Amino acid sequence: MKHNITEFRQLYYACKEQNKKIYEIALDYEASRGENPEYKVRLQAKKSLDAMKEAITTGLKCTEPSPSGMSGDDCDKLQNSKHNFILGQTAKKIMTYALATSEQNLRMGTIVACPTAGSCGIVPAVLIAFAEDNNIKECDQINALITAGEVGRLVANKMSLAGAVGGCQAECGVASAMAAAALTQMRGGSVKQIINAVALALKNILGLTCDPVCGLVEIPCVKRNPFLAIHAVTASELAMSDIISKIPIDEVVDAMEQTGQLMSPLLKESSQGGLAKTKTAIALEKNILK
Amino acid sequence: MNQSSIIDIISPIMAGPSSSHTAGAVRLGLLARNVYNAKPDKITFKLYNSYALTGKGHGTDKGLLAGILGFAVDDKRIKNIFETPEAKEIDYHFEFLQDFNRHPNAVDFIFEGGLNMTISGDSVGAGEIKLRKINNFCVNLDGKYNTLLLVYEDMPGVISSVTKIIQEDNVNIASLHCDRSAKGRDASMCICIDGELSKNCLNKVSDLKDMYIVRYIKKLES
Structure with missing residues (x-):
């Protein structure tokens, strides 16, 4: 039997034994399974990266409201805000790009599900804003996206990435962990630091509910994207300082799967609890879904 | 074990707003269309649980129909699918149901015509899908092969x-x-x-x- 990589532990040891980066092992492993040779994965990564950039460019210029009328103008507000951003200009750019993408999504515009559509703003915002501000070459952006993809793949091996099954932790939470990996990769972090960034990001979103108001990917989804994009930055900053997750990553993923199972279906994309059943949400529902 | 691939995670490029409820719905429709493989007189879509409760807001109904019509997940016509000439040519309707024995994102396609066929499937996350039943037979089709x-x-x-x-x-x-x-x-x-x-x-x-x-x-x- 060929060597399997279904857990982060195996990925880590494969990187260590062969002295390779995560994206290199990930590409070797995809190729070894027969269907996705390296060029095919790189081609999809390039296509996805280009589509992400296009969604950002379009989203930055657009103020068209969503079909429900509840959202669509937050990116514009953030771009034009003149106050002093304490986290600095790159962080402001990350938040802006996350909103731009997420707002394109709710307009039924073209986006990249990464890993899902509701969480589509997180990976592109972190990856592209950092790359622009630090002159990261396209091939390194692609390597970072493949690193993120490998993180998502390993989590998806254990649990479904649907909000209806695992809650928002499985969507925006996983996207944030993927973004943390991509960012730490671009900053030259070690394999250990990348994996810790993933563990730290996931550990701190366990139990995140999926309770969209009126059943639409708008409230709280749109604003959750910039929040969890910055969450990824925090994870990367801590991991780059060699802070480690005391609970190993594979155990964190197991905990996340269990948490998803324990969460009530009322809080998993059914819009029957949480924010979706607040007084204001019910009033909005009456106005919008008539 | 059937493992997912990196490509699944960093795609699809799609029309928003939901991978499971929009792109997944299109893909379920496309695969059901390939299975039925004929022009039906009538289609009934039965949406269950989360698909029923939040489907309209996520364009799940639009996605399912788009798939049956053979549109790809990134087709810009999905947003206004009900107004397209293709949609106006067929007789379809939607039912919204609750059944907690079914997957949270489950759908039945009921095709009527020269051949009657019922196809059931689930959208299992990140745009991935499974067809579970064709008429009374259990199947396991994910559209990857x-x-x-x-x-x-x-x-x-x-x-x-x-x-x-x-x-x-x-x-x-x-x-x-x-x-x-x-x-x-x-x-x-x-x-x-x-x-x-x-x-x-x-x-x-x-x-x-x-x-x-x-x-x-x-x-x-x-």
Whole structure:
């Protein structure tokens, strides 16, 4: 039997034994399974990266409201805000790009599900804003996206990435962990630091509910994207300082799967609890879904 | 174990707003269309649980219909699908139901016409899908492989006859799933393959005794 990589532990040891980066092992492993040779994965990564950039460019210029009328103008507000951003200009750019993408999504515009559509703003915002501000070459952006993809793949091996099954932790939470990996990769972090960034990001979103108001990917989804994009930055900053997750990553993923199972279906994309059943949400529902 | 790939995670490029509820719905529709493989007179879509409760807001109804019409997940027409000439040509309607024995994102496609067929599927996350049932047979189709679907009379030797024909084409079988309604009654076989089956191979399978349905279902491109 060929060597399997279904857990982060195996990925880590494969990187260590062969002295390779995560994206290199990930590409070797995809190729070894027969269907996705390296060029095919790189081609999809390039296509996805280009589509992400296009969604950002379009989203930055657009103020068209969503079909429900509840959202669509937050990116514009953030771009034009003149106050002093304490986290600095790159962080402001990350938040802006996350909103731009997420707002394109709710307009039924073209986006990249990464890993899902509701969480589509997180990976592109972190990856592209950092790359622009630090002159990261396209091939390194692609390597970072493949690193993120490998993180998502390993989590998806254990649990479904649907909000209806695992809650928002499985969507925006996983996207944030993927973004943390991509960012730490671009900053030259070690394999250990990348994996810790993933563990730290996931550990701190366990139990995140999926309770969209009126059943639409708008409230709280749109604003959750910039929040969890910055969450990824925090994870990367801590991991780059060699802070480690005391609970190993594979155990964190197991905990996340269990948490998803324990969460009530009322809080998993059914819009029957949480924010979706607040007084204001019910009033909005009456106005919008008539 | 069937592992997902990096490509699944960093795609699809799609029309928003939800991978499971919009892109997943389109993909379920596309795969059901490939299975039915004819022009139906009428289609009823039964949406369950989260699909029923939040489907309208996520464009799940639009996505399912788009798939049945053969539109790709990134097709810009999905947003206004009900107004397209293609949609106006067919008779369809939607039902929204609750059944907690079903997956949170479950759908039934009920095709009526020259051939009546009910196809059930789930959107299992990140745009990934599974068809679970065709009429009363359990199947396991995810659209990632070219698949040969057979319905035939249950009797000894059918599996080996079919796999022998596939072997003659020098094609590798990735998975094989069988089910039957009762001993000696209708049975089904779902064979996922690597590569392509030739026309000749399909003809030979069709010529086997008591083969009722032979469908070659192409893997999904989007």
